[in-house]
Amino acid sequence: MGENNIIEGRNAVIEAIKTGRNIESILINKGKTMGSINTVIKLAKEKKIVIKEVDKKKLEQLSETGKHQGVIAIVSSYKYCEPDEIIQYAKERDEKPFIVILDEIEDPHNFGAIIRTAEICGVHGIIIPKRRNVSVTSTVYKSSAGAVEHMKIAKVTNINSYIDDIKDKGIWVYGADMKGDKYCYEADLTGAVALVIGSEGKGLSRLTMEKCDVLVKIPMVGKITSLNASVAGGIMMYEVLKQKIIGDKR
Structure with missing residues (x-):
């Protein structure tokens, strides 16, 4: 993915959802819905954000940090202010x-x-x-x-x-x-x-x-x-x- 297109990690994704960031979809590790992943799913459903279950390999291919914690949000580019x-x-x-x-x-x-x-x-x-x-x-x-x-x-x-x-x-x-x-x-x-x-x-x-x-x-x-x-x-x-x-x- 190019710069500014993904947010990785549970806390970062939760924060992005809460603040109304323009999220196109959220990818979660198939079958791994424990702990704070459930919070991600709950918040995403409330905001009507598309959730896609993918295998771990897909997340690792997309990950830029290597620390996705089973969740990656696909987002629109970061909006800089004036x-x-x-x-x-x-x-x-x-x-x-x-x-x-x-x-x-x-x-x-x-x-x-x-x-x-x-x-x-x-x-x-x-x-x-x-x-x-x-x-x-x-x-x-x-x-x-x-x-x-x-x-x-x-x-x-x-x-x-x-x-x-x-x-x-x-x-x-x-x-x-x-x-x-x-x-x-x-x-x-x-x-x-x-x-x-x-x-x-x-x-x-x-x-x-x-x-x-x-x-x-x-x-x-x-x-x-x-x-x-x-x-x-x-x-x-x-x-x-x-x-x-x-x-x-x-």
Whole structure:
């Protein structure tokens, strides 16, 4: 199957059904209707989604992750939003925009983990470049544990132009980088913020780094002085969430 056409795994499929994703059909392993597979069948019947029983070999042929757990949903392509919709969504919620910008993330597992953490931390949307960044694939769905269904994701042609645009709208842009001016907990992240997270190997590109208002680093004391992109992003997102919660209580 091509990119964006399948969702694998019980939890990811259940989440897709619940959120009203456009599902063409659901394939389940013939005769294996135990546990949460029954939940999939029940929800699919309620939404009048076609259920097809197939043998395990068929599921394995379609699977991109190798972890289908006996169920694969055939879906229409993931619908990206427009960049402006993210700021509009924050306004509708009467919240200061909280945006995550990814600078060339190539690992679908990292992307999925970032989406999952972003959803938990109250991020309004994620921006990715149209080129040199992993798209929303079935592996991303699986890694996000269904959080893709609750997260606005927009593609932009040029990240640096987008950063200029949101800075004009009063959003402060913080880049995560080991050469940061200050630690993440020293920065004031309570306002309208955008976090820029760099690629797994290269980090932030030089031009993007120069566009950021502030470069922030994560405290590290071990011998390995770098973090996986999704872990670094997670620490940064939780710092924003923490400051917003503390700020609201003051």
